[in-house]
Amino acid sequence: MTPDEEQEFGDYVVARSRRLCEFAYLLCGDWHAAEDAVQSALAKLFVAWRRLRERESMDAYVRRIVVRVIIDQRRLLRSQRESSWAEPPDVTPIGDAAEAMPERLAVLAALAKVPPRQRAVLVLRFFEDQSIEETAEALRCSTGTVKSQTARGLRTLRALLATELTV
Amino acid sequence: MDDLRIILHRALPDTPPAFAISREAAIAAGRRERKRQRWVRALGAFLSTLLIAGGVAWGVSLRSPTALTYGGASPSPTASATVSAAPAPSPTPVVVANPTVRADLDLGALSATLLGAATRIVPGFTFQQVLTSRPGSPPQVFEFVRSQGGVKAWADLKDAQGVGTVFINLNPSPYAANSEHFPQACANLGPGVTCETRTGPAGELITIQTGLLARTSVMLWSVTVSKRNGTSGYADTRNYSENDQLGAASPTPQRPVPPVTTDQLVELLLTPGLDIT
Numbered sequence: 147m148t149p150d151e152e153q154e155f156g157d158y159v160v161a162r163s164r165r166l167c168e169f170a171y172l173l174c175g176d177w178h179a180a181e182d183a184v185q186s187a188l189a190k191l192f193v194a195w196r197r198l199r200e201r202e203s204m205d206a207y208v209r210r211i212v213v214r215v216i217i218d219q220r221r222l223l224r225s226q227r228e229s230s231w232a233e234p235p236d237v238t239p240i241g242d243a244a245e246a247m248p249e250r251l252a253v254l255a256a257l258a259k260v261p262p263r264q265r266a267v268l269v270l271r272f273f274e275d276q277s278i279e280e281t282a283e284a285l286r287c288s289t290g291t292v293k294s295q296t297a298r299g300l301r302t303l304r305a306l307l308a309t310e311l312t313v
Numbered sequence: 314m315d316d317l318r319i320i321l322h323r324a325l326p327d328t329p330p331a332f333a334i335s336r337e338a339a340i341a342a343g344r345r346e347r348k349r350q351r352w353v354r355a356l357g358a359f360l361s362t363l364l365i366a367g368g369v370a371w372g373v374s375l376r377s378p379t380a381l382t383y384g385g386a387s388p389s390p391t392a393s394a395t396v397s398a399a400p401a402p403s404p405t406p407v408v409v410a411n412p413t414v415r416a417d418l419d420l421g422a423l424s425a426t427l428l429g430a431a432t433r434i435v436p437g438f439t440f441q442q443v444l445t446s447r448p449g450s451p452p453q454v455f456e457f458v459r460s461q462g463g464v465k466a467w468a469d470l471k472d473a474q475g476v477g478t479v480f481i482n483l484n485p486s487p488y489a490a491n492s493e494h495f496p497q498a499c500a501n502l503g504p505g506v507t508c509e510t511r512t513g514p515a516g517e518l519i520t521i522q523t524g525l526l527a528r529t530s531v532m533l534w535s536v537t538v539s540k541r542n543g544t545s546g547y548a549d550t551r552n553y554s555e556n557d558q559l560g561a562a563s564p565t566p567q568r569p570v571p572p573v574t575t576d577q578l579v580e581l582l583l584t585p586g587l588d589i590t
Contacts, residue, residue: 155343156336163334168325177326185334185342192343193350253324273321307320
């Protein structure tokens with residue numbers, strides 16, 4: 147990578163990384179995990195920078211990797227987790243969570259219960275304002291899958307939000 | 314759907330934690346990733362080369378159970394060049410399809426390089442065409458012809474002491490795989506066969522062997538050189554002429570020793586420009 151290209155890449159990081167972290171945060175509900183995922187995606191973007199800048203949207207590429215990293219992490223955690231509680235333990239919110247509005251926690255809790263692929267579809271479509279085709283490309287699936295996942299995700303999220311916000 | 318947009322935006326923290334991703338950190342992480350990918354690619358290439366080399370070696374061992382071939386490719390189909398009845402000296406690096414012969418290989422220029430080097434390195438001889446090297450269309454003195462995935466060249470060298478044949482064979486062969494086998498290059502030598510390994514000025518892997526052709530008193534000296542660029546050279550010389558005795562059941566010496574020393578063979582193979590990859 148030439149110094150000019152590194153400068154371009156650096157400008158892109160400064161301009162886009164916060165928004166990408168927010169996107170990742172909505173996918174995983176953990177700010178540090180979100181930053182890790184974006185960091186991994188940006189490192190891959192650095193390697194592919196010259197190839198990509200000619201023909202593809204950088205954001206689409208990074209979002210695709212972020213989604214993959216987070217879904218893979220979830221899969222890994224699930225396979226390593228023992229999870230033998232009948233009831234979830236009480237959680238004492240710390241840091242920004244302690245100051246957060248109850249509504250925000252309820253939305254996050256509801257989002258966390260939506261299956262990962264459906265959550266990714268919802269966040270891509272309604273937070274990132276991606277079209278069905280762009281979402282399908284980011285998730286490497288068909289547009290039909292995006293439509294069905296959107297419908298299922300919305301149904302699940304609405305049901306969960308109704309429960310979370312009334313509890 | 315606007316309500317969902319609003320809900321998703323509400324899920325974001327009002328005051329996000331301190332931001333850890335900076336321009337410098339991202340560039341440093343990118344460089345690390347690039348280095349990691351290069352290592353992974355190099356490792357993959359190395360492992361596949363090993364796999365191919367192992368497969369070829371296994372195939373070769375299956376095809377020739379007695380494995381009496383001495384040195385590299387035989388100079389001609391009928392000159393089997395076997396040494397004693399000894400077990401395989403197996404000095405020749407495994408020859409595989411990767412690396413490949415250069416697409417724009419100029420055989421004329423390559424032959425001129427070899428002939429020029431031979432004239433300089435082995436003075437005082439008359440060079441003669443080996444008519445039996447390729448029945449029907451014998452190449453000129455030290456003229457390379459394509460054969461068995463590489464190139465070959467022959468010449469008879471004659472002086473007052475007599476005549477002997479020199480044979481050169483260049484093949485594409487992976488340096489990394491040859492390097493791994495190099496420490497064992499002199500293992501399992503047959504009776505009467507001497508073997509020596511050296512490293513050339515640019516890291517070339519050099520193996521030198523001397524011995525007698527099987528059941529004869531004819532001397533056969535050979536040199537193998539594996540270069541970092543993937544060109545592997547084999548050269549041998551014998552103290553009889555293939556023009557005169559090719560195919561003879563028991564060739565007899567036509568001079569006291571081969572016309573070229575092993576050091577001269579090494580120098581020939583290390584000639585700059587004698588590369589096919």
